[in-house]
Amino acid sequence: xxxxxxxxxxxxxxxxxxxxxxxxxxxxxxxxxxxxxxxxxxxxxxxxxxxxxxxxxxxxxxxxxxxxxxxxxxxxxxxxxxxxxxxxxxxxxxxxxxxxxxxxxxxxxxxxxxxxxxxxxxxxxxxxxxxxxxxxxxxxxxxxxxxxxxxxxxxxxxxxxxxxxxxxxxxxxxxxxxxxxxxxxxxxxxxxxxxxxxxxxxxxxxxxxxxxxxxxxxxxxxxxxxxxxxxxxxxxxxxxxxxxxxxxxxxxxxxxxxxxxxxxxxxxxxxxxxxxxxxxxxxxxxxxxxxxxxxxxxxxxxxxxxxxxxxxxxxxxxxxxxxxxxxxxxxxxxxxxxxxxxxxxxxxxxxxxxxxxxxxxxxxxxxxxxxxxxxxxxxxxxxxxxxxxxxxxxxxxxxxxxxxxxxxxxxxxxxxxxxxxxxxxxxxxxxxxxxxxxxxxxxxxxxxxxxx
Numbered sequence: 001x002x003x004x005x006x007x008x009x010x011x012x013x014x015x016x017x018x019x020x021x022x023x024x025x026x027x028x029x030x031x032x033x034x035x036x037x038x039x040x041x042x043x044x045x046x047x048x049x050x051x052x053x054x055x056x057x058x059x060x061x062x063x064x065x066x067x068x069x070x071x072x073x074x075x076x077x078x079x080x081x082x083x084x085x086x087x088x089x090x091x092x093x094x095x096x097x098x099x100x101x102x103x104x105x106x107x108x109x110x111x112x113x114x115x116x117x118x119x120x121x122x123x124x125x126x127x128x129x130x131x132x133x134x135x136x137x138x139x140x141x142x143x144x145x146x147x148x149x150x151x152x153x154x155x156x157x158x159x160x161x162x163x164x165x166x167x168x169x170x171x172x173x174x175x176x177x178x179x180x181x182x183x184x185x186x187x188x189x190x191x192x193x194x195x196x197x198x199x200x201x202x203x204x205x206x207x208x209x210x211x212x213x214x215x216x217x218x219x220x221x222x223x224x225x226x227x228x229x230x231x232x233x234x235x236x237x238x239x240x241x242x243x244x245x246x247x248x249x250x251x252x253x254x255x256x257x258x259x260x261x262x263x264x265x266x267x268x269x270x271x272x273x274x275x276x277x278x279x280x281x282x283x284x285x286x287x288x289x290x291x292x293x294x295x296x297x298x299x300x301x302x303x304x305x306x307x308x309x310x311x312x313x314x315x316x317x318x319x320x321x322x323x324x325x326x327x328x329x330x331x332x333x334x335x336x337x338x339x340x341x342x343x344x345x346x347x348x349x350x351x352x353x354x355x356x357x358x359x360x361x362x363x364x365x366x367x368x369x370x371x372x373x374x375x376x377x378x379x380x381x382x383x384x385x386x387x388x389x390x391x392x393x394x395x396x397x398x399x400x401x402x403x404x405x406x407x408x409x410x411x412x413x414x415x416x417x418x419x420x421x422x423x424x425x426x427x428x429x430x431x432x433x434x435x436x437x438x439x440x441x442x443x444x445x446x447x448x449x450x451x452x
Contacts, residue, residue: 257298
């Protein structure tokens with residue numbers, strides 16, 4: 001992901017109009033024929049990126065070829081390209097340092113973006129300019145104003161967008177949403193949504209303790225292009241834990257923290273179940289904690305009460321708060337889950353997490369909607385759904401609007417905690433009501449030459 005000058009960037013914008021997807025319909029040569037393969041570039045191949053691309057695209061989809069591995073760490077891009085080529089049995093995947101060179105390739109149909117959060121929107125924006133379809137890991141980004149710019153360019157260039165909240169492609173979540181939408185718990189009265197905080201008990205807390213005190217400047221590894229890794233964020237001295245996944249998760253220059261990175265999952269299901277993908281709650285009020293002074297400065301734990309325009313409340317919590325609230329209900333006689341979404345209705349409740357659906361009665365827990373009732377969009381694989389939609393040009397199961405609207409909840413929660421006061425949100429105009437200081441937090445400056 002090597003940085004390059006503005007002239008080169010301008011060149012990409014000038015030539016992007018001539019770049020078009022090279023996908024040939026399956027009916028022409030057969031779905032897996034070389035001439036019909038979808039070519040994917042992986043941008044960001046650290047732990048999350050390499051696993052997602054290898055499992056979801058390289059190994060699972062024979063009609064896909066991952067042709068590029070791009071990363072700020074030389075060893076990562078070269079190591080991942082070697083693994084991909086070993087799987088394919090030839091020199092198919094090329095390790096590339098500069099993401100601009102990746103997007104300029106006319107044989108790349110789409111990109112999978114698995115970088116630190118502060119690069120998600122800028123890379124997606126430039127991919128859309130180059131007319132590349134995109135699969136973007138969650139959360140969407142660090143500033144709502146950046147996301148709105150992405151929305152405009154994605155619509156203008158008619159590119160396919162898939163959000164990496166994979167729970168929409170898991171059966172238990174799909175069935176939960178169908179049951180809720182078809183009235184199996186009656187009218188929804190409230191929702192609980194929770195996920196891990198920075199120092200949730202066990203492994204999270206142990207990892208936090210290992211990294212957050214590493215504040216002393218250190219020598220940048222020869223393997224790392226640190227200038228590009230920082231990218232649009234403020235330049236700060238390199239430290240031992242800064243460019244780890246934990247630094248990327250919990251340093252506010254690069255992320256909102258788990259309130260967004262983990263929160264994207266249960267909040268997405270809450271939005272989906274309520275059929276609110278087009279909007280967000282209008283009121284936010286809550287409290288939270290920051291970690292002790294150190295390298296990490298995102299929200300550590302939180303307890304936020306939100307409310308939709310129709311009056312339905314959403315309680316968004318970290319695990320430590322949720323265990324005292326939701327733990328009394330959905331996890332009877334089971335260890336409490338570190339994430340989940342619970343829908344409370346007039347006639348019962350349904351709670352869902354990865355690996356399980358729990359309900360107020362055994363009959364409800366086993367229930368499936370009838371043929372005469374309304375099904376929802378179904379997918380069995382987020383990665384496969386993305387490729388299928390690249391071919392058909394239909395919307396994915398997690399299009400950009402779902403990402404923007406669920407991310408809004410994380411951003412408003414973060415803002416109300418940091419300012420210590422309630423926030424009112426107008427989802428139609430996408431503006432904070434009557435709070436100039438809070439409104440400024442909807443945007444962040446971008447370091448030159450990385451502005452979009």
